[in-house]
Amino acid sequence: MVTEYHIPVLLNTAVSYLINPVIQKHILVDGTLGGGSYSRLICGSISDDSKLICIDKDIHAIEFTTKVLAEYKNKILIRQGNFADVKQISTDAGFDSITGIVLDLGLSSYQLNEESGFSFMKNTVLDMRADKDSELDAKTILNEYRENELTDIFENYGEVAKAGRLSKAIIEHRYKSKFETTDDFIKVIQREYDFKKDMPVKFLSKIFQALRIAVNDELNDLKKVLESSFEIIADGGRIVVISYHSLEDRIVKNFFRDNSVKKSEGKKALKILTKKVIMPSYEEVKMNSKSRSAKLRAAEAVLA
Ligand SMILES: C[S@@+](CC[C@H](N)C(=O)[O-])C[C@H]1O[C@@H](n2cnc3c(N)ncnc32)[C@H](O)[C@@H]1O
Structure with a gap:
């Protein structure tokens, strides 16, 4: 779904990688709620007894999606917070483990166009905080x-x-x-x-x-969320990341690679689902030039 808030990038691809069809009852996390397009598609694709925890740092994203996702209020739990705290946020919501997390990093179009400091196209106060309390x-x-x-x-x-x-x-x-x-x-x-x-x-x-x-300390938060997600991800659960910066992509690639080998018998490891990084099609980039630098990687947790 295209909202004025943000045009989602690699929407169908990201959501189909996120949802492992073998799992019936999901506890999923959308760590970067934004305008809620990912969350909307996820809610429409999971069973009625599944849950989706939606996180965003930005109060505007929380306020906007609380309205536009109201029809899914029985399935979703919307929380303002940092995805680096995913373990605590999930535990507080009553879930010790999750069956998947998706992270669509960076900025929403709303932040770029309406919030202070992000864009060099207009004169605003040099703020750039996604979380205005930081x-x-x-x-x-x-x-x-x-x-x-x-x-x-x-x-x-x-x-x-x-x-x-x-x-x-x-x-x-x-x-x-x-x-x-x-x-x-x-x-x-x-x-x-x-x-x-x-x-x-x-x-x-x-x-x-x-x-x-x-x-916004973005690279450290990314490292933390990958570590925490890996800790709480269930067998068959998936981690999907869409990044827009070469350093972010490197962090994801290395994390998946480093955890793809079982450290010892009975321990969790990651099976990399995207042998080659996935990028938007020519048509998507033509329709939404902001998608041009997107890179998607996905991995699935496997137990010995
Ligand atoms: C590219 S947008 C996500 C768009 C979303 N997938 C959609 O469908 O509309 C990125 C969002 O992630 C949020 N974000 C970035 N870093 C975050 C963090 N560390 N914790 C929580 N939210 C974060 C931003 O505030 C922004 O709203």
Whole structure:
């Protein structure tokens, strides 16, 4: 289903990998609820006695989906929280194990278009927090981080060439005034790289994405959710991840590979279901250009 909130990426593929047809009664988790399109399709595909736990950090996603998924209120439990806490959230909901989890990482279109700081296309406060209760926002990073910490962010998360040049320019700006808005930041980039009217969109996207990853601690949360999901996943349960950044994809790929060998007899392991990473079709990318960097990987838990 296409909502104004977010156009889902690889929707049918993700949900068909998530639901193991051999299992009758599911306890599934949608760790990145967003506009609820994944959750809607999942609810329509599972038995009436199955349950779906829906998690999102962002209060807007929670409010929006509580309304649009009301018809499934007997099957779903919607929780505002961090997917890194999936074990605690599931236990609190009364479930010690789950039969699958899907993570569609990154940002929803709503966050990009309506919330502060995520987009370089309009002038807003440099916030970038998916969870507005968390302490760290983008302007704090730009105003307070040391030069080497800034370089690490742009180099590691944005693969920005000669990232030290950008961090130097940020520090120089701070002597004159504080960063408050996206325009303050863009002007510094524009001046440093001598961009005239047309700003290189790809370059700006990388810089903004790097800052967003740091603000929301996205890579650490991904590592934590994979570990916790593996702990609570039942035999035959599936882990499905759609990522949009090469570092995220590497974390998923390595996690699946490292856990695909049984450490000892009777222990759980992962059977990799996607020998090759799955990407959206040409038609999907044509219809939704934001899907172009998506990569899907799936694995199934097996007991000895
Ligand atoms: C790409 S959207 C998901 C779209 C969704 N699949 C749909 O069908 O509409 C990603 C969502 O994940 C949420 N998110 C990102 N990191 C999170 C985390 N660590 N914990 C919980 N939610 C997170 C974001 O707030 C956003 O709403």
